[in-house]
């Protein structure tokens with residue numbers, strides 16, 4: 001067995017006017033010819049922030065204040081000839097006009113236009129993390145389908161989520177399908193992306209949904225990604241083993257919890273932020289913290305490497 005040393009790479013996502021800065025890697029280097037976010041190896045004795053400030057200035061001439069950097073995601077990837085640990089940070093303020101100081105071409109691109117195939121394989125989760133919002137709004141309980149729809153309308157208007165999951169495990173398949181049809185209409189009208197909860201066949205029935213969220217009991221039945229890359233795939237995870245399985249399924253993101261005890265899963269004790277952080281560090285996918293959380297917890301979730309928070313109580317009207 002070869003033991004290739006892992007290289008710690010500081011990667012910077014610099015935002016300006018809704019676009020991010022990308023460069024083309026020179027042809028002769030590792031993963032040459034592909035696009036990348038500016039960055040480079042963290043040198044001995046440097047913090048990742050110091051490495052980013054240095055690399056970004058060396059490569060692009062842009063000046064960034066270390067305190068302006070916020071963590072995005074940590075990705076470990078084995079290219080076979082090289083093992084990298086991409087430590088990804090973002091900055092929304094940088095001084096100067098970027099230029100490719102090492103001969104590379106640099107340009108600003110909208111996040112929605114970043115294509116996986118233009119970047120090294122390790123960048124896939126980074127692109128997902130940049131596209132996903134900080135909150136993942138999950139529908140809660142309601143007294144019947146009519147009430148459900150009223151509550152959904154109310155919640156969409158008052159909370160204005162970007163991404164929503166229609167979760168109603170208490171309903172029969174037929175009733176869920178009826179609700180999905182109505183909810184989809186409402187979400188599209190409100191410019192909200194709707195994820196469906198259950199089996200992959202739901203996307204054949206409702207191609208206008210943005211993706212599928214597999215509850216763990218569904219996820220465990222699959223060994224390969226069960227939906228096309230045109231859709232988002234999410235998996236509910238609760239342990240390192242489940243996260244590994246979700247990664248094998250090439251999930252675009254996962255939810256992980258419960259972080260704190262929650263009324264929707266009575267009897268389950270919370271894993272706490274330290275365990276959440278450990279599991280996130282090993283995951284390599286965007287992870288929403290779930291379970292007993294509210295919007296002010298987004299900052300904690302992000303400081304622990306998470307994408308943000310998922311949940312019901314922070315947006316769903318109580319019955």
Ligand SMILES: Nc1nc2c([nH]c(=O)n2[C@@H]2O[C@H](COP(=O)(O)OP(=O)(O)OP(=O)(O)O)[C@@H](O)[C@H]2O)c(=O)[nH]1
Pocket residue numbers: 009010011029030031035036037038039040041042082084086120121122123
């Ligand atoms: N900067 C950067 N590196 C990336 C990205 N994605 C990715 O897999 N990598 C990998 O991370 C490693 C970074 O190496 P680098 O060549 O940029 O670092 P450096 O400037 O310190 O290298 P050098 O001193 O060897 O020239 C390479 O193996 C590269 O393929 C990315 O988006 N940005």
